[in-house]
Amino acid sequence: MNFLKNVCNSLIKPVLPVNSSHQLNLLSSVQQVRGTKKYVRPLRIRYPMWFLRQNRAKTIENLTKDNKAFIQEVICDKFGLENIEGGTPTCVSLSPLKSDPAVYTEKWRPGTRRVGLIVRKIGVYPMWQKDGTQIATTLFQVADNHVIKYIPPNEFEPVRKRYRVKQREMGAVIVGADSTDPQKFTKEYCGLFDAAGVLPKNKLCRFIVSPEAALQAGTPLYASHFRVGDIVDIRGKTISRGFQGVVRRWGFRGQPKTHGSTKTHNRPGNIGGGGEKARVWPGKKLPGHMGNKWRLLKGQEIVRINTKYNVIYIRGQASPGNVGDLMYMFDTILPLRRRKADEAPPFPTFFPHKLEEALPDDLYIDDMHQFNEPTIQYEPEKVEKKKK
Amino acid sequence: MVSLALSRHMFRDVSYLPCLTKLTVSESNVRCMSAVPGPKPEGPKTEPNSQNTDDRKPLIPDRYRFKYPDLLPLPKMEWRNAIREKLERRDQMARRSQIDIPEFYVGSVLAVYQNNRHAADKKQKFVGICTQRDGYGLRANFVLRNVIDHIGMEIRYLLYDPTIEKIEVLRLEKRLDENLLYLKDAPPEHSTFPLDMEPEFIAEDEPVPINPVQVKLKPKPWRMKWEKWGMKGIAPDSFFPGQLKGKIPLVKPWDEMDLMKQYRQTIPEEEQQEIYAELYTELHQQDASRKRTRRKDSKKKK
Numbered sequence: 001m002n003f004l005k006n007v008c009n010s011l012i013k014p015v016l017p018v019n020s021s022h023q024l025n026l027l028s029s030v031q032q033v034r035g036t037k038k039y040v041r042p043l044r045i046r047y048p049m050w051f052l053r054q055n056r057a058k059t060i061e062n063l064t065k066d067n068k069a070f071i072q073e074v075i076c077d078k079f080g081l082e083n084i085e086g087g088t089p090t091c092v093s094l095s096p097l098k099s100d101p102a103v104y105t106e107k108w109r110p111g112t113r114r115v116g117l118i119v120r121k122i123g124v125y126p127m128w129q130k131d132g133t134q135i136a137t138t139l140f141q142v143a144d145n146h147v148i149k150y151i152p153p154n155e156f157e158p159v160r161k162r163y164r165v166k167q168r169e170m171g172a173v174i175v176g177a178d179s180t181d182p183q184k185f186t187k188e189y190c191g192l193f194d195a196a197g198v199l200p201k202n203k204l205c206r207f208i209v210s211p212e213a214a215l216q217a218g219t220p221l222y223a224s225h226f227r228v229g230d231i232v233d234i235r236g237k238t239i240s241r242g243f244q245g246v247v248r249r250w251g252f253r254g255q256p257k258t259h260g261s262t263k264t265h266n267r268p269g270n271i272g273g274g275g276e277k278a279r280v281w282p283g284k285k286l287p288g289h290m291g292n293k294w295r296l297l298k299g300q301e302i303v304r305i306n307t308k309y310n311v312i313y314i315r316g317q318a319s320p321g322n323v324g325d326l327m328y329m330f331d332t333i334l335p336l337r338r339r340k341a342d343e344a345p346p347f348p349t350f351f352p353h354k355l356e357e358a359l360p361d362d363l364y365i366d367d368m369h370q371f372n373e374p375t376i377q378y379e380p381e382k383v384e385k386k387k388k
Numbered sequence: 389m390v391s392l393a394l395s396r397h398m399f400r401d402v403s404y405l406p407c408l409t410k411l412t413v414s415e416s417n418v419r420c421m422s423a424v425p426g427p428k429p430e431g432p433k434t435e436p437n438s439q440n441t442d443d444r445k446p447l448i449p450d451r452y453r454f455k456y457p458d459l460l461p462l463p464k465m466e467w468r469n470a471i472r473e474k475l476e477r478r479d480q481m482a483r484r485s486q487i488d489i490p491e492f493y494v495g496s497v498l499a500v501y502q503n504n505r506h507a508a509d510k511k512q513k514f515v516g517i518c519t520q521r522d523g524y525g526l527r528a529n530f531v532l533r534n535v536i537d538h539i540g541m542e543i544r545y546l547l548y549d550p551t552i553e554k555i556e557v558l559r560l561e562k563r564l565d566e567n568l569l570y571l572k573d574a575p576p577e578h579s580t581f582p583l584d585m586e587p588e589f590i591a592e593d594e595p596v597p598i599n600p601v602q603v604k605l606k607p608k609p610w611r612m613k614w615e616k617w618g619m620k621g622i623a624p625d626s627f628f629p630g631q632l633k634g635k636i637p638l639v640k641p642w643d644e645m646d647l648m649k650q651y652r653q654t655i656p657e658e659e660q661q662e663i664y665a666e667l668y669t670e671l672h673q674q675d676a677s678r679k680r681t682r683r684k685d686s687k688k689k690k
Binding site for chain 1: 504551
């Protein structure tokens with residue numbers, strides 16, 4: 001081998017300038033590579049075709065103050081002034097829709113799928129029902145959502161295809177959340193938002209919709225897209241808890257702390273049987289990484305909506321993810337809890353300018369106690385007199 | 389080099405520079421305002437910042453953080469969110485417009501009138517001494533303790549529970565500790581209050597009196613190792629001689645000096661000022677109208 005190396009070096013030197021990478025390349029073609037083969041796992045997540053490289057490489061641009069101000073000016077000219085609407089920073093878009101506003105004539109029918117919302121979990125606090133029972137409510141704020149693009153059924157190609165199953169013809173609506181400084185992103189990524197005419201968004205998501213529920217690019221989405229009493233599903237990533245043992249991860253009971261047991265308190269115990277099946281069965285619950293997984297929480301009831309701050313209150317506190325995380329909220333897929341034919345939602349979405357009167361700040365379901373209502377009273381039971 | 393040496397010297401012995409020590413002490417007083425009403429006697433009242441000469445802004449009384457501790461959010465950075473806090477505060481104020489949630493402290497004697505659907509006549513009244521105050525925002529709660537028919541009873545009430553009809557302060561005072569959990573291990577006379585107790589008169593705008601009573605505990609067994617907790621309200625003769633000897637106290641006096649820890653565990657003063665400034669007019673109006681009704685009632689009684 002040494003001899004070979006020397007030969008190679010002597011060959012390279014007169015032709016090429018001394019460069020280690022060149023040397024290595026040549027050497028690798030000569031050296032034995034049988035034992036050094038590495039298995040590269042294929043990526044499990046394939047980004048959809050419409051998604052482009054998002055973040056720009058950070059370079060040190062020694063911009064002067066004036067130059068920075070000029071860039072801000074250009075951004076303002078293109079997208080409008082910075083503004084805070086309902087507590088979230090966005091911009092007063094000069095013209096929210098580049099082309100003429102679309103006219104939506106289609107009506108909602110049971111079975112049509114509408115677009116969903118990208119929401120941010122902002123906390124949990126108690127509320128009371130009219131009968132005095134206390135419930136926990138989780139608050140989700142609609143994170144400055146705009147429709148970015150609609151992909152019709154003939155162009156839409158889902159990332160995961162179901163083979164041999166003929167599906168309905170469905171399109172996709174791409175929704176963006178959280179307007180951000182365009183300097184952060186690549187040129188191509190910013191180009192995604194040209195049609196919508198909004199500031200580039202930090203988060204993009206696509207919702208599969210029926211072709212009737214298509215929306216024009218640039219349409220803003222509000223919390224009133226849903227109505228109080230609606231049943232929704234929430235999809236998000238659970239809190240990452242790291243490598244956990246079997247007791248924390250799967251709720252095993254562990255083993256006694258005392259009575260002579262040593263070093264086996266949180267262990268799983270026996271993990272397989274003997275005899276013919278002398279092996280561990282696939283899918284056995286064992287220690288491993290816990291959390292940081294996509295989870296879908298189905299059948300959650302909206303009990304209150306704040307239209308001013310675009311906040312949706314949901315009964316219960318079981319939603320995946322931590323406070324501040326983004327999640328997706330859409331009409332439920334549960335067959336028995338879907339909307340009936342007479343419960344038409346705002347379709348294809350809620351348009352505030354179509355209302356004659358603005359909605360009140362807070363909307364509640366009927367059996368929810370409002371804090372500005374008087375104290376809850378119970379009627380005394382009527383005691384029936386016993387007949388003598 | 390000189391400056392380095394000097395700074396090292398300063399770190400070693402801060403008292404060497406009297407002006408520096410003064411500065412740090414005053415800073416710590418301002419910065420580390422406890423969000424929980426502590427029983428510690430308040431220091432000499434300093435005048436509001438002379439630098440803040442904006443006369444249009446209402447001056448927020450310093451006692452608000454003791455009077456309305458539940459209007460502050462939970463000081464856990466990961467869970468804080470400005471919008472949620474705002475909505476929560478609005479809900480709290482909406483409830484406060486319906487009932488009078490009075491000023492009270494751990495050690496005060498309260499009467500709570502509640503509508504209870506499980507009670508025979510749908511109403512319930514409980515009198516007791518407040519042994520704990522917990523929680524922030526709509527979760528704020530307190531525990532009342534009383535001994536009824538020789539049985540100790542404790543009920544935890546949520547401050548903003550809409551089934552509570554009325555909260556009445558029968559005796560407004562503070563104790564020496566932040567909680568009175570040791571009353572469970574004290575003889576029953578310390579936590580026995582008649583159910584028909586009449587409210588005691590306290591002149592308005594007077595500082596809340598501190599009750600310096602020290603409780604002698606019952607002999608062991610106790611619920612907690614009280615000798616370790618350094619409670620001021622437990623009489624020293626509750627412990628037998630030598631009980632404290634050789635034990636590591638759970639109290640950490642150095643925590644008071646840990647400015648960063650205090651900063652993380654409390655809401656900074658500037659934010660407190662902002663929050664109370666937002667609610668000041670409403671709170672002030674509620675206070676004034678309630679004072680008026682109280683005066684009218686007292687005149688009627690006479």
